[in-house]
Amino acid sequence: MSALYLGIDGGGTKTSFVVIDGDGRRLARHDEPTSYYLEIGFDALRALLHRGVQAVLHAGGATAGDIAYAFAGLPAHGEDSTRLAAFDALLAGVLPRSRVGNDMVCSWAGSLAGADGISLVAGTGSIAYGEWQGRGARCGGWGEIFSDEGSAHWLARETLALFSRMADGRAEPGPLLGLVRQHFGLAVDLDLCAAINGNAARSELAQIARLTTAAASAGDTQARQLLVRAGDELALLAAGIARNLALPAGTAVPVSYSGGVFAAGELVLGPLQAALARRLPGATLVRPRFGPELGAALYATRLAGRVLSDDALARLQA
The missing domain is CATH 3.30.420.40 (ATPase, nucleotide binding domain)
Known part of the structure; x- marks a missing residue:
């Protein structure tokens, strides 16, 4: 099986979870409501992320161990230094190889590939x-x-x-x-x-x-x-x-x-x-070129040191 990558694009209205493989195939997608913690609370944000990860893994027939890398771009990340450690630990224990950042990165990585x-x-x-x-x-x-x-x-x-x-x-x-x-x-x-x-x-x-x-x-x-x-x-x-x-x-x-x-x-x-x-x-x-949910997954490939080929990007775009 080709390596799998999981992207999470958080937002003020919805949160999208996507799994792709290194050949540019989309394996699964799952959506949850807003991940803006100032509106729903930090405990609810953690529960939403864990629920969404499990749902998209199940939909893609994958386990956490199959994920080479995951990236979660979340609103308000980096805007309260006292919360940074808590943000960065949100996926700990759920996805062993993962990083959390601001959702702006998802938009950049997607729109400009x-x-x-x-x-x-x-x-x-x-x-x-x-x-x-x-x-x-x-x-x-x-x-x-x-x-x-x-x-x-x-x-x-x-x-x-x-x-x-x-x-x-x-x-x-x-x-x-x-x-x-x-x-x-x-x-x-x-x-x-x-x-x-x-x-x-x-x-x-x-x-x-x-x-x-x-x-x-x-x-x-x-x-x-x-x-x-x-x-x-x-x-x-x-x-x-x-x-x-x-x-x-x-x-x-x-x-x-x-x-x-x-x-x-x-x-x-x-x-x-x-x-x-x-x-x-x-x-x-x-x-x-791509939406922010695929941008999150593409950024996960970058964090894993993987550069998708032009053929893989074309397949992802199709």
Whole structure:
């Protein structure tokens, strides 16, 4: 049997477990809910990971001993030094050859197939990671309370703020007004306060970003402008990575992406490309080659010292 590799891509909405082999065959996948420990608690995170590992191994007809290496990319890893040891021990006793890191690595390893460049993540939260000639750098990912610009949570917050201005008469009413009323079943606009304040989990609130896209598609110019702002904020993350990696001005650096915000398609990719041209001349926006769940598995092969052949990558892509 070819060596097996297990990747875990954690996120604010779901956590994906994937097993591949060294020939680029996908053997199994399993999904669990959010692995954001600040929302579910650290004990629940540990239980989720152990449950998910057992489920994906069973689905792939494998045991822990068959796994040459595993990598788990988890949200909030590295953002509390007092928690690092606990994070790093999460898979101990379950997968003997494994490492835990931040989920930004999954996006980079997947979208760029491990090649030099910059990866933007805009899911529930936002963050960027890049590697260039052996150096790595992170930008963003400071959390939803005062940062995470361009993320689904940020878009949701800005969308609800726009709704409040429309409802008040401070902004011209647009399609967003009716979409939010319908989504929450509001009999009175102020009932939104009860629906949101103290009741909406981070991952649930982020889903409201879909209303931004729907309103923009329906011709709401103010909602469209929120997506333009998101594109600009994400371009700033890429520019921050380039600065932290000390890339010379005009370097031809590929920039890729992953996360639910990009489901808006050209409504956000167009503004992102335009903002990159302003903020990071020389950058090229490229479609992601693999998703972050396969990125986690690919990073596991790298940790094991294995480089997948072009044929294996093509098989994985197919």
